[in-house]
Amino acid sequence: MADCLFCKMVAGSIKPDIVYEDADVLAFRDINPQAPTHVLVIPKDHIATINDIAPDHDALVGKLFLAAKKVADIDGIATSGYRVVMNCNRHAGQEVYHIHLHVLGGRQMSWPPG
Ligand code: 5GP
């Protein structure tokens, strides 16, 4: 998607602070971190929202979680704990319409979320 911010990161025309990358996913630090670790994990293929995930994306969605786990290991928060969140559409506060897992950790989280 030519006008998608996260597709531009995948293409390399915008360069984020990359934490982890493989053939299918890219993980980079959020520009406005809400915790000591705040990393976004995206598929390299454009999928706008959770509602657009198709049955043949099943392996790719699994890879997002495997990458989230790797990010937690890289940042040393796997044992202390972390939260993985994906927002969908307006009521959840989705701002970028290319699906992304937020990996948040390095501090105590509260529940329920706002
Ligand atoms: P959403 O609200 O869609 O779930 O999350 C979008 C996230 O993308 C926000 O946490 C926001 O700070 C982050 N973000 C927006 N623009 C940029 C950017 O240009 N670079 C990076 N690294 N993160 C961004």
Ligand code: ZN
């Ligand atoms: Zn995109």
